[in-house]
Amino acid sequence: MSAPSAWRRPRFRVRTRCRSSVTGRLVAAASPSVVTETGVTDFDEEALGAAYERGLKAEKSDDVEAAAEAYRECLRLDPADHVGATIRLAGLGLVEPPASVGHAYVSTLFDQHAETFDDILVRQLHYRVPEMVGAVLRRDGRRYANVLDLGCGTGLTGAEIEDLVDHLTGVDLSEEMVRVSDERAVYDRLFVAEAVDFLRRHEPGTVFDLIVATDVVPYLGALEPFLSGLYDRLEGGGRAIFSTETMSDEALAGRPYAVGRDQRFHHGESYLRNALLAQGFDVDHFEEIVVRLQEGKPAPGHLVMVSKPV
Ligand SMILES: C[S@@+](CC[C@H](N)C(=O)[O-])C[C@H]1O[C@@H](n2cnc3c(N)ncnc32)[C@H](O)[C@@H]1O
Missing domain, CATH: 3.40.50.150 (Vaccinia Virus protein VP39)
Incomplete structure (x- = not known):
């Protein structure tokens, strides 16, 4: 699964418990201590979207410097990194590989693709x-x-x-x-x-x-x-x-x-x-x-x- 082509805000914050509207079964952590918070979603969405788009475009045309600048701007706007700027910088060889692709990014990415x-x-x-x-x-x-x-x-x-x-x-x-x-x-x-x-x-x-x-x-x-x-x-x-x-x-x-x-x-x-x-x-x-x-x-x-x- 590849990264979203356009940034969309996550549709919800991580909750400790929820029930499926279909089966009514519990679908979240029984023990809230293991629910992983993926970071606040309080950031300038428009600016983040614009910086992310700029980065993707620059990356497509192999302008690594412009892509790096745009992804660093994404991180300034949203340190929790819902768009996956860090992993993109790592993929370009500009930062050391992080511990993981990033929790906020993974949950955003797969929340957006779950239906398809x-x-x-x-x-x-x-x-x-x-x-x-x-x-x-x-x-x-x-x-x-x-x-x-x-x-x-x-x-x-x-x-x-x-x-x-x-x-x-x-x-x-x-x-x-x-x-x-x-x-x-x-x-x-x-x-x-x-x-x-x-x-x-x-x-x-x-x-x-x-x-x-x-x-x-x-x-x-x-x-x-x-x-x-x-x-x-x-x-x-x-x-x-x-x-x-x-x-x-x-x-x-x-x-x-x-x-x-x-x-x-x-x-x-x-x-x-x-x-x-x-x-x-x-x-x-x-x-x-x-x-x-x-x-x-x-x-x-x-x-x-x-x-x-x-
Ligand atoms: C490519 S999908 C594979 C899903 C399923 N295992 C399968 O084979 O169809 C990767 C899944 O791993 C989840 N995931 C990725 N990193 C994770 C992590 N660190 N902890 C828990 N889930 C993670 C994603 O949210 C996504 O649902």
Whole structure:
């Protein structure tokens, strides 16, 4: 999913609880402590919109200096960064890669695309990672009692693995994505929260026997906090399965990961393998995949399944 072509104000602020107008089910955090605030929305929208448009136009015509000036102006107007100026600056190689794509940006982006997400990703961009996860999990016929889907989006992966699972919890930064997930009616609980925050701060003592995260890692930079969160939230023998995006060694040029011009993180295979081993995981499956099409070309990535030793 690429950045919005025009800036639109988020339609709401993050709330601690809400009910789906369709099913009436609770779709936000039962524990407000894990609701991730994505920053105030009190800024000069018109000026932000104009600066953002200026940046996009300059970037299109390869005027990096003008793009940088415009994105820096966006950050002055809106330090919470709902338009993703920081990740754009990183994609242009002008700042160090941040810890993540940015929470305010992710929730804004996916709130705006929630209704069209399935059509764009699955039909137009041939996104198949949820089916790939289903196929890998089905290989040994194991069932899972308590499953967490991080960055659950509209629930494509939940729907794919529903029959293997007794209890399914979904978490996503975007309240609109969570609302669509809720309408799919495959999750027992849904939370609006940031994935790594949730792993750290969700009800102490709750562990899962499977954690999935499909097409979420490209929104995270250094993976150590995510991997250690996964490890701590898995019971012994529990599994985690997730997808990444990657780029060629030549493009990575010795870096562990890099931000692409698509404003996502691309993680190198050796960095990922080393980080998994350093965390103490056993690697059960590591496969090169095509995540989806990106500007008509296959977007390469990895599908990884690990387990926590008993
Ligand atoms: C490309 S979508 C994938 C959705 C779903 N997992 C699937 O495979 O269809 C990425 C999702 O991850 C969510 N997301 C990205 N970064 C996140 C983070 N740090 N914490 C929680 N959700 C995040 C986005 O809001 C979005 O719904």
